[in-house]
Amino acid sequence: MTVKVLKHATIYTGDDIIDDGFVRFDDKILAVGAMEDFKNYPGDEVILATGKTIIPGxxxxxxxxxxxxxxxxxxxxxxxxxxxxxxxxxxxxxxxxxxxxxxxxxxxxxxxxxxxxxxxxxxxxxxxxxxxxxxxxxxxxxxxxxxxxxxxxxxxxxxxxxxxxxxxxxxxxxxxxxxxxxxxxxxxxxxxxxxxxxxxxxxxxxxxxxxxxxxxxxxxxxxxxxxxxxxxxxxxxxxxxxxxxxxxxxxxxxxxxxxxxxxxxxxxxxxxxxxxxxxxxxxxxxxxxxxxxxxxxxxxxxxxxxxxxxxxxxxxxxxxxxxxxxxxxxxxxxxxxxxxxFGLTSKGGIAVGKDADMNIIDNAANLLETYSYGRHFVRDAD
Known part of the structure; x- marks a missing residue:
């Protein structure tokens, strides 16, 4: 699975809020943090998420x-x-x-x-x-x-x-x-x-x-x-x-x-x-x-x-x-x-080692996209 990076997003990790951050993942979360800590890795698919918010699935x-x-x-x-x-x-x-x-x-x-x-x-x-x-x-x-x-x-x-x-x-x-x-x-x-x-x-x-x-x-x-x-x-x-x-x-x-x-x-x-x-x-x-x-x-x-x-x-x-x-x-x-x-230790948050289960929402909290185990889904238009 290609490693993806969502960057310049607001991230609600489940126990913290990162105002301008990134998430690097395949089927698992590999890294998450502020953009000042971001590192480029050759071969990563980088996706700009400016103006969007990432929350746990x-x-x-x-x-x-x-x-x-x-x-x-x-x-x-x-x-x-x-x-x-x-x-x-x-x-x-x-x-x-x-x-x-x-x-x-x-x-x-x-x-x-x-x-x-x-x-x-x-x-x-x-x-x-x-x-x-x-x-x-x-x-x-x-x-x-x-x-x-x-x-x-x-x-x-x-x-x-x-x-x-x-x-x-x-x-x-x-x-x-x-x-x-x-x-x-x-x-x-x-x-x-x-x-x-x-x-x-x-x-x-x-x-x-x-x-x-x-x-x-x-x-x-x-x-x-x-x-x-x-x-x-x-x-x-x-x-x-x-x-x-x-x-x-x-x-x-x-x-x-x-x-x-x-x-x-x-x-x-x-x-x-x-x-x-x-x-x-x-x-x-x-x-x-x-x-x-x-x-x-x-x-x-x-x-x-x-x-x-x-x-x-x-x-x-x-x-x-x-x-x-x-x-x-x-x-x-x-x-x-x-x-x-329910002891779902790999769920319920955006942290290193957890499953790459994430939702992307807009400023009105409308669901736009989902990642489930790193697989990408785009919600159908209403």
Whole structure:
């Protein structure tokens, strides 16, 4: 692979800002620094990036699908194609394929398909199992007939089929079977995430959940006599919280409240996208259920929000539009925090030895180009 150099760019490395800098890379970052430290090497492809900003590639740990495809279909070719489109169109350079509450057979199929796709496409770094071990009361768009009690043996089976890729699981900690389940997760480097849950704060104080799936959505609400899931996550400084920043799942005032309370170091932007992302409006499907997409919203026939059609560059810009976050904060929420939480040591920053996963944005934070393992992608014009 030809060594490339991007120079005279503003660089947000993930822990620093370089006002006039360069990045030298092949599939890995070879050097990064201020232009005063720049050295020419014969044979390097030098690219002028004046007026542009380089940030770490986006990491989406909660996304079911897009561009007509869904991880639950279990088709490795389609999952691979879907993730390639996410990289090119959205700057997603690390992806957790997300499942949903379904039959054992369908989840098994998804695990096999994701594993095969991940063997081809290194952008796929994990699986997020969203269910089936959730609360029926807060099922959201998850089909109730497939909801189960937490079962570590079943999770172990699915993780084995996925080649150990399960990194995150959404479950209801209030279930009587949750403790053994949590112990299994922690022993196998799977992050337990409270979500689709009716847990009280008292129950959560004895749980091992360290992550919140789509904060505010499909969980026991914050109330003055019972903090619920939302209040618990707000009060526990060390918990990471996903936020769907499309302006529909959560109104901007509540996004600002979460940002003020959690801070940029504990929020992770997610899309929670479904197969309709990047597709025309109209009828679609989620977990065998009809979904109707209109005005950038995906809903079941009864009006329940069903995932999203949010694209990651919009979530990134909305973080600065709907809250007091600045560009540095948005970088933390879109990449750095995810890498830190899930031990993705080669991701989430622009530093020597890390994968050459970078997004190039303009002064309005619009995504222009992406490098994934040093491979160059130019985003299609809107």
């Amino acid at each position: 986006f990491i989406d740990v909660h996304s079911h699908g897009g561009y007509g495809f869904d991880a639950m279909d279990g088709n490795a070719d389609e999952i691979d194609a879907m993730v390639q489109k996410m990289t090119k169109n959205e700057g997603i350079t690390t992806y957790f394929a997300t499942t949903m509450t379904q039959s054992n057979a369908n989840i098994e199929k998804a695990m096999r398909g994701v594993k095969t796709a991940a063997d081809r496409n290194p952008v796929i770094k994990g699986v997020h199992l969203e269910g089936p071990f959730i609360s029926a009361k807060f099922k959201g768009a998850q089909p109730e007939q497939y909801i189960k009690d937490p079962d570590p043996e079943l999770l172990d089976h699915w993780n084995e089929l996925a080649g150990g890729l399960v990194k995150l699981i959404t479950y209801a900690p209030e279930d009587d079977h949750a403790k053994e389940f949590e112990d299994y997760c922690l022993a196998h480097n799977i992050v337990p995430a409270v979500g689709h849950s009716n847990a009280t704060r008292e129950q959560l104080l004895t749980s091992k959940a360290s992550h919140a799936t789509h904060l505010y959505n499909a969980q026991r609400e914050f109330k003055h006599r019972e903090p619920g899931v939302t209040g618990h996550v707000m009060l526990e400084n060390n918990m990471y919280a996903e936020l769907i920043m499309d302006g529909f799942h959560i109104v901007p005032d509540m996004l600002e409240l979460a940002f003020d309370q959690k801070g940029p170091e504990r929020i992770e932007l997610v899309t929670d996208s479904m197969r309709s992302k990047g597709m025309p409006e109209g009828e679609s499907e989620l977990g065998g259920q009809k979904v109707f997409v209109k005005d950038k919203q995906a809903r079941l026939a009864d009006g329940t929000l069903a995932g999203s059609v949010l694209e990651f560059p919009d979530a990134f810009k909305n973080a600065m539009k709907f809250t007091e976050a600045d560009l540095y904060d948005a970088v933390l929420m879109s990449s750095v925090n995810q890498a830190n939480e």
